Amino acid sequence: MKTFSERATLCTNPTAIQLLTLMDEKKSNLALSLDVTTKAELLKIAGDLGPEICILKTHIDIVEDFDEDLIHQLQQLSTQHQFLIFEDRKFADIGNTVKLQYEKGIYHISDWAHITNAHTVPGPGIIEGLKQAGLEKGRGLLLLAEMSSKGTLAKGTYTQETLDMAQAHDDFVIGFITTKKLLDDPKFINLTPGVKLKAGTDDLGQQYNTPEKVITEQGSDVIIVGRGIYHAKDPITEAKAYRKAGWDAYLARVQ
Ligand code: 6AU
Numbered sequence: 001m002k003t004f005s006e007r008a009t010l011c012t013n014p015t016a017i018q019l020l021t022l023m024d025e026k027k028s029n030l031a032l033s034l035d036v037t038t039k040a041e042l043l044k045i046a047g048d049l050g051p052e053i054c055i056l057k058t059h060i061d062i063v064e065d066f067d068e069d070l071i072h073q074l075q076q077l078s079t080q081h082q083f084l085i086f087e088d089r090k091f092a093d094i095g096n097t098v099k100l101q102y103e104k105g106i107y108h109i110s111d112w113a114h115i116t117n118a119h120t121v122p123g124p125g126i127i128e129g130l131k132q133a134g135l136e137k138g139r140g141l142l143l144l145a146e147m148s149s150k151g152t153l154a155k156g157t158y159t160q161e162t163l164d165m166a167q168a169h170d171d172f173v174i175g176f177i178t179t180k181k182l183l184d185d186p187k188f189i190n191l192t193p194g195v196k197l198k199a200g201t202d203d204l205g206q207q208y209n210t211p212e213k214v215i216t217e218q219g220s221d222v223i224i225v226g227r228g229i230y231h232a233k234d235p236i237t238e239a240k241a242y243r244k245a246g247w248d249a250y251l252a253r254v255q
Helices: 004-008 014-026 039-052 068-081 095-103 125-137 157-168 211-217 235-254
Strands: 030-033 055-058 084-091 115-118 140-144 173-177 189-192 222-225
Touching (some): 014 140, 039 235, 095 125, 157 173, 211 235, 222 235
16 A cells, blocks of 8 residues: 555646645644634634644635635645645536636635535536646646535446546546545545544534544545534644544554
8 A cells, every 4th residue: 555655656736746745744634624704713723723734624605704814824824834725615517617716706716725626517527627727726626526415416427427537637636525435546635524533423414434434444545524623622632633543544554
């Protein structure tokens, strides 16, 4: 089994190389999903937990007092603490529209998010549209091959065709949102949401598995953790616990 930094040497996409390299250097495969709704909370928690994470995942459109300075400060934290920014935009339209949504509007996502993601329901045109805006900036795209939620339609041939689309665009698609490793190609990075130290569900269809299950047993690479960390009494201690659980599970797989 190859380490993250060995896998980096197989990639051409600069964001994939950067992520795989920094995970091994930082010994963290923890992505923090920071679904908070004010600029102050976002910056405070990102600053506190930055040293523990490889990725900060945002939903920028839920921030009530969004402004350009928020992006500026997130970029500073990203450089200071060495994590990548993943805007969880889940694009889902035709190529021409997603290209506009990625580059324009209020958020200018392609200017600051190292990584974003897309559903494949429109077909490969969605990847081509995003790639026209993102590739020249060195950005990386994740495809939603599966979802963590109960009753998801992302399964079977939908998932299989998503893997095929990724392989046809492996200069820009760097991996998947998935519950498990699906493709035997070490270039692609697998990120799994729906992770808590204790398995369970929420009351809106989210399903949680443990870091051991998703990384060691199911072969994923990165745990995406939200409420498990930022709803904890002490988010810093909790983030350290998730970081250790994720990293130990990775070591158990590669050794
Ligand atoms: O840990 P949680 O449940 O508080 O947050 C999980 C985060 C949320 C979701 O929008 C996101 O992960 N997510 C995704 C992503 C990352 O694309 C896909 C999915 O299938 N399930 C899921 O929860 O920000």
